Amino acid sequence: MSGGMVRLILTRLVGAAVVLLAVSLLVFASGEALPGDVAQLMLGEGASQEAVAQLRQQLQLDRPAPERYLNWLGGMVSGDWGVSYTTRRPISEILPPRLANTALLTVLTVLVAVPVALGLGILMALFAGGRFERGTSVVLLGLSAMPEFMLATLAVLIFAVKLRWLPAISNLNITNGPLEAARALALPVLTLSLAIAAQIARMTRATLVNLAERPFIEMAHLKGASRLRVILVHSLANAVGPLANIVTLNIAFLISGVVVVETIFAVPGLAQLMINSVSTRDMPVIEACAMIFCCVYVLLLAAADLLGTAFNPRLRRSR
Amino acid sequence: MVEVKAAHPFALPRRHLLQAGAGLGLAALGPAALGRATARAQEAKPRRGGTLRVAVADQSNTDTFDPTLARSGSDYLRAKATYNALTWLDAESNAIPDLAESFESDERAMRWSFKLRKGARFHDGSPVRPADVVYSVMRHKTGPSLASSIVTNIVGVAADGPDHVLFTLAKPEVGFPLVMSEVHMSIIKEGTTEFSKPVGTGPFRIETFQPGLRTAGVRNPEYWDPERPYVDAFEIIPLPDMQARVNALLSGDVHLAVNLRGAGIDQVRDSSVAGLLTTPTSGFASVHMRVDMKPADNLDLRLALAHLMDRRRFVDVVLRGQAVLANDVPILPGSPLFNTELPQRALDPDRAKFHLRKSGIGSTPIEIYVTDAANGGIDIGQLLQREAARAGLNVALKRVPADGYWVNVSGMHPFTNNQVTPRPSDDMNIALFWKSDAPFNKCKFRADGFDALADEARGSTDPTKRKELYFRMQQLIHEATPQVIPAMQSYVDGMAKTVHGITPVPVGYLGGFNGLQNAWLSA
Numbered sequence: 001m002s003g004g005m006v007r008l009i010l011t012r013l014v015g016a017a018v019v020l021l022a023v024s025l026l027v028f029a030s031g032e033a034l035p036g037d038v039a040q041l042m043l044g045e046g047a048s049q050e051a052v053a054q055l056r057q058q059l060q061l062d063r064p065a066p067e068r069y070l071n072w073l074g075g076m077v078s079g080d081w082g083v084s085y086t087t088r089r090p091i092s093e094i095l096p097p098r099l100a101n102t103a104l105l106t107v108l109t110v111l112v113a114v115p116v117a118l119g120l121g122i123l124m125a126l127f128a129g130g131r132f133e134r135g136t137s138v139v140l141l142g143l144s145a146m147p148e149f150m151l152a153t154l155a156v157l158i159f160a161v162k163l164r165w166l167p168a169i170s171n172l173n174i175t176n177g178p179l180e181a182a183r184a185l186a187l188p189v190l191t192l193s194l195a196i197a198a199q200i201a202r203m204t205r206a207t208l209v210n211l212a213e214r215p216f217i218e219m220a221h222l223k224g225a226s227r228l229r230v231i232l233v234h235s236l237a238n239a240v241g242p243l244a245n246i247v248t249l250n251i252a253f254l255i256s257g258v259v260v261v262e263t264i265f266a267v268p269g270l271a272q273l274m275i276n277s278v279s280t281r282d283m284p285v286i287e288a289c290a291m292i293f294c295c296v297y298v299l300l301l302a303a304a305d306l307l308g309t310a311f312n313p314r315l316r317r318s319r
Numbered sequence: 320m321v322e323v324k325a326a327h328p329f330a331l332p333r334r335h336l337l338q339a340g341a342g343l344g345l346a347a348l349g350p351a352a353l354g355r356a357t358a359r360a361q362e363a364k365p366r367r368g369g370t371l372r373v374a375v376a377d378q379s380n381t382d383t384f385d386p387t388l389a390r391s392g393s394d395y396l397r398a399k400a401t402y403n404a405l406t407w408l409d410a411e412s413n414a415i416p417d418l419a420e421s422f423e424s425d426e427r428a429m430r431w432s433f434k435l436r437k438g439a440r441f442h443d444g445s446p447v448r449p450a451d452v453v454y455s456v457m458r459h460k461t462g463p464s465l466a467s468s469i470v471t472n473i474v475g476v477a478a479d480g481p482d483h484v485l486f487t488l489a490k491p492e493v494g495f496p497l498v499m500s501e502v503h504m505s506i507i508k509e510g511t512t513e514f515s516k517p518v519g520t521g522p523f524r525i526e527t528f529q530p531g532l533r534t535a536g537v538r539n540p541e542y543w544d545p546e547r548p549y550v551d552a553f554e555i556i557p558l559p560d561m562q563a564r565v566n567a568l569l570s571g572d573v574h575l576a577v578n579l580r581g582a583g584i585d586q587v588r589d590s591s592v593a594g595l596l597t598t599p600t601s602g603f604a605s606v607h608m609r610v611d612m613k614p615a616d617n618l619d620l621r622l623a624l625a626h627l628m629d630r631r632r633f634v635d636v637v638l639r640g641q642a643v644l645a646n647d648v649p650i651l652p653g654s655p656l657f658n659t660e661l662p663q664r665a666l667d668p669d670r671a672k673f674h675l676r677k678s679g680i681g682s683t684p685i686e687i688y689v690t691d692a693a694n695g696g697i698d699i700g701q702l703l704q705r706e707a708a709r710a711g712l713n714v715a716l717k718r719v720p721a722d723g724y725w726v727n728v729s730g731m732h733p734f735t736n737n738q739v740t741p742r743p744s745d746d747m748n749i750a751l752f753w754k755s756d757a758p759f760n761k762c763k764f765r766a767d768g769f770d771a772l773a774d775e776a777r778g779s780t781d782p783t784k785r786k787e788l789y790f791r792m793q794q795l796i797h798e799a800t801p802q803v804i805p806a807m808q809s810y811v812d813g814m815a816k817t818v819h820g821i822t823p824v825p826v827g828y829l830g831g832f833n834g835l836q837n838a839w840l841s842a
Binding site (some may be wrong): 005034035042043047051084086087133141153156161162164167169181186198263264266268272273276277278279280281285 | 374378381463529530531532533557558559562563566567569570571572573697722723726727736742780
């Protein structure tokens with residue numbers, strides 16, 4: 001790896017840290033902007049003013065906002081993520097099992113969606129202009145235009161309600177064994193995979209087809225290389241940068257889909273925890289979840305940029 | 320209705336005085352509203368075994384087994400599975416013995432004595448003693464409690480011998496045993512402060528409790544009722560998305576799915592694997608109007624809105640017929656205390672225009688805050704807006720999120736959506752929502768003599784007198800019209816055809832939140 005590349009990575013990481021700092025401010029500010037306070041919500045509408053004031057003091061909500069922000073940020077950085085307002089349990093204890101479920105869901109989706117999508121994109125580029133390519137294009141365009149909640153509902157209607165092959169809910173219960181867990185995860189993974197695979201496949205096809213007009217591809221054809229060889233060897237080698245970029249960006253997009261899918265299938269993941277916490281104004285939990293999501297998002301975007309650059313010698317050298 | 324049923328031999332002799340609502344009420348609602356559940360309950364002999372799975376609508380990290388903090392429907396369902404209260408309700412809303420074998424009062428209904436059930440034990444094997452009851456009730460008086468407003472009438476609770484508990488009341492209350500049926504009045508062990516592994520006397524022992532995720536329990540083999548529960552185990556799963564609940568029911572992943580609305584009702588009704596369990600109640604969604612705030616302080620404007628409400632369309636289209644037309648008073652039409660002499664209000668543009676002219680509101684727009692937090696709340700607003708435009712009244716709807724609505728918006732503006740969940744007795748409803756000092760009288764409704772009527776009715780042992788007093792109260796509410804109440808809404812649940820034994824009890828879903836111990840599964 002060249003010195004330029006190392007410098008590039010460092011610049012990116014510093015940039016990501018600055019973005020995350022700004023994000024932390026936004027997350028905290030939007031928590032402050034939510035109407036109503038946690039003390040009132042926890043005690044219900046019949047609660048006396050004294051009880052509310054007492055609870056506010058207990059939770060240190062009576063302190064000025066900048067002071068609370070700095071305390072929270074300091075704790076976050078030093079690994080002390082605070083205690084949930086509503087359950088009084090440390091966040092470092094609440095998050096890991098939820099994070100593990102969400103990670104399982106996301107990783108499985110990536111493992112299923114990315115190879116399928118890339119393969120499909122390559123096939124479409126190979127048969128560009130043909131009936132297969134046009135038919136697939138229409139289907140993929142339809143799928144990528146469909147929001148996750150609709151895909152999820154359709155998948156449930158077909159596979160759970162009509163065919164009864166798979167469960168409609170994925171309340172992951174470890175005691176039920178790996179087979180049950182796999183069955184439970186099938187529909188959420190399918191939904192998320194459809195959503196991102198459609199995008200990746202279409203963009204892969206577009207990238208490869210664009211390359212087909214370039215002189216070095218024409219040259220390869222003139223030299224007598226087969227269509228398959230041209231695509232797999234000549235085009236693909238040049239498309240790795242943009243493709244890595246596309247795949248990473250789509251994985252980042254996956255995060256919004258996870259929120260929807262966890263809600264519909266009742267997957268006990270991080271997104272579901274966050275939604276629950278919003279309705280009870282459990283700020284420390286909301287903030288921790290938001291920061292994790294933003295971290296992943298920002299890091300994936302940085303990775304997309306770096307991969308795009310790393311596989312493009314011209315960009316790499318110009319730095 | 321007067322005879323004492325064999326199943327509840329210790330029922331209160333004066334039980335017919337109490338709110339004996341639904342017997343007459345259900346008949347008036349017609350067979351459609353009754354649901355299949357009632358008929359099915361009488362079918363075959365209950366079969367033992369199986370795990371009953373329930374999808375509930377609310378999901379929260381604040382899910383609890385602490386009776387003082389029970390807030391959501393699923394908290395109620397969990398509590399009924401684990402604990403007993405001193406009394407319970409039958410399908411006609413009469414108080415029947417539960418953890419108390421029997422109960423009686425003095426002549427004035429000021430002192431109530433409950434005899435504890437012989438042989439009833441907590442899950443850890445210890446017997447139930449009067450001290451446990453005293454502790455359970457006093458927690459509402461001494462600590463933070465969501466039910467502090469319903470124990471205000473209790474001034475004393477004490478052990479009276481080894482198996483009796485004596486309650487002393489501030490004011491006479493003939494319906495006191497109904498108050499003791501409330502979920503918040505569940506009996507816990509003296510000294511309990513920790514509820515993550517709850518110990519009750521109820522039909523199930525809790526095995527797993529993950530707030531916001533899952534609650535699972537197994538049959539309590541030592542339960543004082545040798546018959547129940549019929550199922551070996553139960554599991555409660557939150558599915559906040561209604562379509563997801565319907566799908567889980569239709570795919571067979573759950574046996575029961577609560578709180579169905581709109582298209583979900585149609586889907587389950589038309590299904591071959593599940594049906595509807597409908598529970599008519601005196602719960603409602605409404606527009607409440609601050610009688611002390613401009614422009615809602617204008618009686619003619621309030622009456623105009625009452626006559627602009629297309630109640631029929633709200634019931635038929637929005638609620639899919641799972642409701643009863645209401646008349647802006649909080650009593651269930653068809654129940655004995657419902658005032659039948661008041662003219663039923665309906666959409667009447669001419670009357671509305673008359674009141675609008677008298678009100679002098681002119682073209683000044685009025686704002687109604689509407690929300691999803693009230694079932695059908697937004698629809699009520701839209702129906703009003705539509706008819707108001709035709710009558711020349713300018714209604715603007717402010718749609719606000721359900722999140723935080725009850726604390727931040729409800730009752731804070733002249734016109735806001737309201738929702739009232741059913742209570743075991745009309746007396747409780749009046750005391751909580753309508754008296755001038757009621758904690759949830761957000762309209763600031765007051766009328767000369769109303770509080771005195773309410774107090775007298777609460778302590779009156781003469782059914783004719785009670786009815787007369789209730790008629791007067793409803794007349795006062797109807798005249799002042801502090802709320803537009805278009806319909807009394809039913810709870811609508813989806814129930815797989817393999818589930819039997821759950822009968823509607825008009826305080827909550829799934830048999831008044833108590834269906835888990837009565838349900839049995841056919842093969």
